[in-house]
Amino acid sequence: MYDLLISAEQLRALKDQGTRLMVFDCSFELSNPAAGAEQYRQAHIPGAVHADLDTALSDQGMVNPDGTHHPHPDAASGGRHPLPSREKFAMWLSSVGFANDMQAVVYDRQNSSFCGRLWWMLKWAGHEAVAVLDGGLQAWQAAGGAMASGEDPAHFQSNYRLGPPLRRLVGTQEVLAYLQDGRHTLVDARAAPRFRGEVEPLDPVAGHIPGALNRPFTQNIGPDGRFRPAPELRAEFQQLLQGRDPAGVVHHCGSGVSALPNLIAMELAGYGPSGLYAGSWSEWSRDPARPVARGG
Structure with missing residues (x-):
């Protein structure tokens, strides 16, 4: 189990061994929120699921007349990127097929500026086996890792079960x-x-x-x-x-x-x-x- 960092070589070994894992691409650009999804479509680790900061990892609620967001009533925090409730987050994990027995690996292209959000949220959901790909997509490419393009792969619905929070x-x-x-x-x-x-x-x-x-x-x-x-x-x-x-x-x-x-x-x-x-x-x-x- 990897619970903090994982290297590109270690990730490749897990994939070669057929380990039950899911890789998440968290690429995002604050100045252009649509850019992360486009970066993902252009190139990502094969099988990776795109985890968008605004739509998957935040609960933006309603947009106010001044352009700011009013968090959904059951959001777990306020601010510009309100945390969704643990229950809503578990629903998203289930929708992409993530299961309790999987190793999670998260990465981005922005010096781990965004994938840490999903790392923490999974810990908060009670999931210990989640690691940041050290060096991000660039490290994977430099190690000769395979690349894919296009949309998110299809996954069967899972039933992710929340555990006691592992982070505060x-x-x-x-x-x-x-x-x-x-x-x-x-x-x-x-x-x-x-x-x-x-x-x-x-x-x-x-x-x-x-x-x-x-x-x-x-x-x-x-x-x-x-x-x-x-x-x-x-x-x-x-x-x-x-x-x-x-x-x-x-x-x-x-x-x-x-x-x-x-x-x-x-x-x-x-x-x-x-x-x-x-x-x-x-x-x-x-x-x-x-x-x-x-x-x-």
């Missing part, structure tokens, strides 16, 4: 409480200018949650597109936390997606699972009564 979802009210308790540390994965409040291209207010630490998610990936070595990641998280309890870390970003490379990197570094505030800054900043900090 944190809500806004919990974050508000954490600001006072001193036992939790918020880690913001957005780029430093957005964290400092110098620019804000997407959300109504610039800045960050008071007390949050900044670690841009791009720092976890090396020039080869793979996660950086565990000792380097551990040293950097130790420097970031400055003695704070790593068990109290809660990750967030703009909409709960790019926080996941930080969360995965912490686990690669040898720390236990940490929390995810999936609503993130896009949910926090919608209420003017919530406190906002700016600067470093």
Whole structure:
């Protein structure tokens, strides 16, 4: 079982052995939401299922007159990419034929910026056997892996059964409480200018949650597109936390997606699972009564 990362060579071995697995292509472009599906159609790992951030991994609900989304009432979080309920997510898994006894492998073309979302959601659904393809589609191609094109393959309907959550979802009210308790540390994965409040291209207010630490998610990936070595990641998280309890870390970003490379990197570094505030800054900043900090 692979439960964190898997290499292209390891994935090829699983496929050659006939292991029961499903590969998910999570390619996406925030600036062009239709691009991920087109990238998938042009080239993907044979048998891979496309998992679109907007339509499969979010519960967007209704579109407001100003173009923002009003989450579905049973969504598990707010923000620009609201998490669907666990039950709705299980229905989607069943619709693509994913079963409880399968190994899941997730990848994208964007330096693991989006596939971490599905990795976390499967853990949250109670599924341990899910791994990120380290280096993404580029690593698979560089290793000589076969490629396919076209639409999603046909699958028989399954009956995916939810298990106890293996990762922790944190809500806004919990974050508000954490600001006072001193036992939790918020880690913001957005780029430093957005964290400092110098620019804000997407959300109504610039800045960050008071007390949050900044670690841009791009720092976890090396020039080869793979996660950086565990000792380097551990040293950097130790420097970031400055003695704070790593068990109290809660990750967030703009909409709960790019926080996941930080969360995965912490686990690669040898720390236990940490929390995810999936609503993130896009949910926090919608209420003017919530406190906002700016600067470093």
